[in-house]
Amino acid sequence: xxxxxxxxxxxxxxxxxxxxxxxxxxxxxxxxxxxxxxxxxxxxxxxxxxxxxxxxxxxxxxxxxxxxxxxxxxxxxxxxxxxxxxxxxxxxxxxxxxxxxxxxxxxxxxxxxxxxxxxxxxxxxxxxxxxxxxxxxxxxxxxxxxxxxxxxxxxxxxxxxxxxxxxxxxxxxxxxxxxxxxxxxxxxxxxxxxxxxxxxxxxxxxxxxxxxxxxxxxxxxxxxxxxxxxxxxxxxxxxxxxxxxxxxxxxxxxxxxxxxxxxxxxxxxxxxxxxxxxxxxxxxxxxxxxxxxxxxxxxxxxxxxxxxxxxxxxxxx
Amino acid sequence: xxxxxxxxxxxxxxxxxxxxxxxxxxxxxxxxxxxxxxxxxxxxxxxxxxxxxxxxxxxxxxxxxxxxxxxxxxxxxxxxxxxxxxxxxxxxxxxxxxxxxxxxxxxxxxxxxxxxxxxxxxxxxxxxxxxxxxxxxxxxxxxxxxxxxxxxxxxxxxxxxxxxxxxxxxxxxxxxxxxxxxxxxxxxxxxxxxxxxxxxxxxxxxxxxxxxxxxxxxxxxxxxxxxxxxxxxxxxxxxxxxxxxxxxxxxxxxxxxxxxxxxxxxxxxxxxxxxxxxxxxxxxxxxxxxxxxxxxxxxxxxxxxxxxxx
Numbered sequence: 001x002x003x004x005x006x007x008x009x010x011x012x013x014x015x016x017x018x019x020x021x022x023x024x025x026x027x028x029x030x031x032x033x034x035x036x037x038x039x040x041x042x043x044x045x046x047x048x049x050x051x052x053x054x055x056x057x058x059x060x061x062x063x064x065x066x067x068x069x070x071x072x073x074x075x076x077x078x079x080x081x082x083x084x085x086x087x088x089x090x091x092x093x094x095x096x097x098x099x100x101x102x103x104x105x106x107x108x109x110x111x112x113x114x115x116x117x118x119x120x121x122x123x124x125x126x127x128x129x130x131x132x133x134x135x136x137x138x139x140x141x142x143x144x145x146x147x148x149x150x151x152x153x154x155x156x157x158x159x160x161x162x163x164x165x166x167x168x169x170x171x172x173x174x175x176x177x178x179x180x181x182x183x184x185x186x187x188x189x190x191x192x193x194x195x196x197x198x199x200x201x202x203x204x205x206x207x208x209x210x211x212x213x214x215x216x217x218x219x220x221x222x223x224x225x226x227x228x229x230x231x232x233x234x235x236x237x238x239x240x241x242x243x244x245x246x247x248x249x250x251x252x253x254x255x256x257x258x259x260x261x262x263x264x265x266x267x268x269x270x271x272x273x274x275x276x277x278x279x280x281x282x283x284x285x286x287x288x289x290x291x292x293x294x295x296x297x298x299x300x301x302x303x304x305x306x307x308x309x310x311x312x313x314x315x316x317x
Numbered sequence: 318x319x320x321x322x323x324x325x326x327x328x329x330x331x332x333x334x335x336x337x338x339x340x341x342x343x344x345x346x347x348x349x350x351x352x353x354x355x356x357x358x359x360x361x362x363x364x365x366x367x368x369x370x371x372x373x374x375x376x377x378x379x380x381x382x383x384x385x386x387x388x389x390x391x392x393x394x395x396x397x398x399x400x401x402x403x404x405x406x407x408x409x410x411x412x413x414x415x416x417x418x419x420x421x422x423x424x425x426x427x428x429x430x431x432x433x434x435x436x437x438x439x440x441x442x443x444x445x446x447x448x449x450x451x452x453x454x455x456x457x458x459x460x461x462x463x464x465x466x467x468x469x470x471x472x473x474x475x476x477x478x479x480x481x482x483x484x485x486x487x488x489x490x491x492x493x494x495x496x497x498x499x500x501x502x503x504x505x506x507x508x509x510x511x512x513x514x515x516x517x518x519x520x521x522x523x524x525x526x527x528x529x530x531x532x533x534x535x536x537x538x539x540x541x542x543x544x545x546x547x548x549x550x551x552x553x554x555x556x557x558x559x560x561x562x563x564x565x566x567x568x569x570x571x572x573x574x575x576x577x578x579x580x581x582x583x584x585x586x587x588x589x590x591x592x593x594x595x596x597x598x599x600x601x602x603x604x605x606x607x608x609x610x611x612x613x614x615x616x617x618x619x620x621x622x623x624x625x626x627x
Contacts, residue, residue: 024438030517035446043450045462110347126355129609141362149380152380155379187354269457272456276457296453
């Protein structure tokens with residue numbers, strides 16, 4: 001670092017743009033694949049968002065389809081469709097964030113209190129396993145457990161004399177199922193993150209407390225939790241920033257095209273996907289998508305500003 | 318530092334003897350809850366395996382059980398009697414995973430290295446250009462139309478290979494890993510007259526092994542578990558689908574289930590639908606579960622580096 005500064009200091013005039021480009025041409029070239037990648041797959045589609053303001057005809061393409069102004073949005077607002085999607089998406093995410101973080105934090109703190117290193121390691125590995133599998137397989141695991149005719153749990157309930165509802169026809173049951181499956185899949189991941197934060201903590205305070213005779217509960221209550229507070233708050237804020245983004249893979253694989261369940265399970269992503277792939281309603285689909293992107297963008301900005309206010313080191317930009 | 322640690326360990330050891338009650342309570346609760354959760358994490362996998370070895374009759378009678386009540390390998394025999402679909406799916410997935418991981422890993426590492434060079438004046442601008450894409454996107458429809466109408470990638474395996482090569486998150490994660498390599502290594506390369514690219518290949522890459530393992534695994538996993546882009550871009554015209562999309566079809570579409578054992582001369586009504594789904598799942602997911610114990614430590618390492626400050 002020192003040397004770099006020195007060699008640069010030799011050119012005491014501010015180098016011209018052309019000179020800087022030439023000096024850094026290799027580093028620039030090394031970034032070119034990434035620049036092209038994001039240009040093609042992320043920036044090129046952006047003008048296509050225009051489709052949300054058209055009555056899209058597939059054979060005419062995006063920019064020749066008739067312009068209809070805000071009609072697509074109007075329909076989505078007045079029909080109540082967008083309201084339902086927003087409600088479902090936000091409520092599911094809130095449940096995921098709040099319950100998920102509580103569970104992950106509790107598991108991480110508890111694991112930290114266990115003395116056996118082998119148990120800690122094994123438990124982390126096993127809890128992490130569900131993160132590894134595709135949502136396709138998750139849907140089969142769930143089916144295996146709760147489907148009315150053959151499901152393991154359904155049979156268990158019946159053999160105990162109870163009666164299991166036909167869950168695949170019962171919209172009311174799905175918020176619970178989806179939240180549980182999500183927690184099942186993501187708890188290991190979050191626990192590992194929090195566990196890493198705990199083990200990275202400065203241990204001197206902990207040792208001092210121990211010498212002063214603080215018991216385990218007091219150490220958790222007065223040292224571990226307060227030390228973790230900034231991490232928790234920041235992760236929470238970023239999670240709030242993504243509150244309009246749904247976990248498409250999970251929802252779509254669990255529910256699929258089962259319209260009996262849409263009332264409680266349809267989120268923005270699943271609606272966008274279905275209305276494009278199944279009903280070929282490109283305009284409305286992209287209107288919902290654009291609404292999500294724009295509103296979501298401002299929510300992220302807000303969350304980031306909040307984080308910056310708390311601790312500039314953690315802000316994204 | 319070490320001295321203090323030693324003494325601390327000593328203190329802990331002596332206080333250990335008069336273990337407080339809350340510690341015991343917490344430990345008991347931990348062992349019970351964590352062990353229960355661990356069982357819940359494994360049980361469903363076991364259920365799939367047990368079900369795949371049951372007879373269809375037994376499942377009709379008693380549902381999916383913890384232990385196959387009538388042991389049978391019939392569904393596997395059916396699968397392997399006409400293995401074309403499965404073998405094709407395996408080849409497609411393995412090729413995509415190998416190619417995607419190798420190319421993606423190289424590009425992510427190269428970009429990550431360039432973007433953390435403190436003497437690279439454009440690094441912040443380029444990083445923002447990349448990062449912005451995770452803040453705002455045009456949405457699914459324009460992306461889909463670009464791929465299908467303009468890039469003509471319908472029914473092409475490139476439609477799966479390309480979009481998964483990089484992500485802002487992987488580049489940030491790589492940047493954090495590269496930061497740990499002292500800048501002096503780059504400096505020493507410069508003094509020896511090496512260009513930036515040679516420094517990256519000869520001096521940086523060999524020091525990046527843990528990072529490459531971690532990010533390579535994230536990439537490999539996203540290719541292995543791929544079904545989303547397949548469902549968007551691969552239509553019925555494609556003969557062989559990636560594994561997870563094949564599994565998706567077997568689970569969700571009766572026609573695909575029949576096709577998966579076409580040529581095995583089984584009357585359709587006799588088809589053991591439930592056990593066949595389970596057996597397909599076992600065959601499609603088996604390798605990743607078997608590899609899991611060996612690779613999971615790299616994931617834990619990756620999360621530790623990149624998760625909190627992403």
